[in-house]
Amino acid sequence: MQITLDRNTRYYGIHSYAKGEITITIPRALEEARPAPEESDNVERLLPPLRRETLHRSLILMPERLIQDWPPQSFTELNKAHFDVLAEQDVELILFGSGATLRWPDHDLLCSLMQRGIGIEVMDTGAACRTYNILMSDQRRFAAALLMI
Helix, strand or coil: CCCCCCCCCCCEEEEEEECCCEEEEEEEHHHHCCCCCCCHHHHHHHCHHHHEEEEECCCCEEECECCCCCCCHHHCCCHHHEEEEEEHHCCCCCEECCCCCCCCCCCCHHHHHHHHHEEEEEECCHHHHHHHHHHHCCCCEEEEECCCC
């Protein structure tokens, strides 16, 4: 299991990853509006600035957005529509985590990304998780599409 310190409280981050799971940090500021606390606003101030959630299915993660349950659950399930979803995001780069090992998607699957000038970096999911946190600190417009290890 790889663990990263939770330093950034403004953007989604990756805290850890292991076989079958990725734990992300979710800034409270990016969560959907919650009902106001019944007792007082002081309760809200006592909450930590972020929380962790462990996910067990493929996902797309961007600094300010999380798309849970990205449909392909394995490398063999990938199809063009999965990469079309990535091409619709307002990003300049896609980190593609191919699972436990580095595997390149077929060139035909990547056409929608190339037509829009979106770069793609292919790596195993562990490397993609580590790279995500580095790029996030650089405030780049990118997404990580992660298949589970």
